[in-house]
Amino acid sequence: MNDQQRMLRDTVDGLFAELGATATLAANWPAIEELGLPSLLLPEDHGGFGGSWEDALIVFRLTGYHALALPVCEAAIAARLAAGTGLAGRGTIADHSHGTINAERFTGTIRGAVMSEGASFIAAPAPDGGTLLLATADANSHEARTNPAGESRDFWHFEDAPLQRAAADVFELGAFARVAQMAGALDSALAISVAYVNERQQFGRALAKFQAVQQSLASFAGEVAAANCAAMGLARALDHGKADYEVAAAKLRANRAAGAGTAIAHQVHGAIGFTKDYHLHPRTRRLWSARSEFGGDSFWADRLGARIAQAGAAGYWAELTGLAS
16 A cells, blocks of 8 residues: 555545444535545546556445445446546446447446435446446336435436446446455454444453364464455456456355355344444345355356356366466
């Protein structure tokens, strides 16, 4: 991490800690825009900061760590995808579309649009492959939906709406955002769990003194480290320009870490961890939701397994070492 990235981390960390899980678009989005975070990934010749995916990892990870209830990741990715298209304002992304494209006009439904109320445009996977961009003003209607964490994931319906294309894969970039957020949320959940077992007394001594608890938290720390390593590896691959293998491996590993890590966090907390007002709750609910968004376990396992099988026994190691070079 260079000096500029440390400055970015410190500035963003302070703001996100202040806003946290109770932030709202109406009250708090101006603070995000004032810091220029939606323009983080925009090229400089389009009025942005020209940030790298490693820069984005710093910001995206901290949204997960602080359970920030604002679409910072989605707005930054959408702005990057819409660069040069003429689409302006806050954009967002979605993980699914269903419909038809005829003469570059879309009829169908966009599903899972993240906090899209008030957004100017949506980037989503196109039914025929790649990424499409649609202005929300061209929609016929939209339905407010939520994920298991209670976060907005709306459906938008279009009929013969003009679309634009983006070169990058929004599904892969959305998966990167979720990997980064899960890494941060797991780190935070581990810190909360460690603090709790050091404070909580049972049979006259702190829970942290029990070997079974220590073993569980050691396993949890391993999962956190794996998720953060996966996130960093994926960010670096994106900066190199091709990350189809890394995104599958990273999202699958982060998904598995989320399952194992949240189970341990709630085990050491007991019933208090499930209470809505306790600060573990927004982390674990978001982790469970993020695990299924932009590809669940089976989706990425199938994709990764198919690629490995295609390479064959002779080609797998050569491909894997080639990715690391």
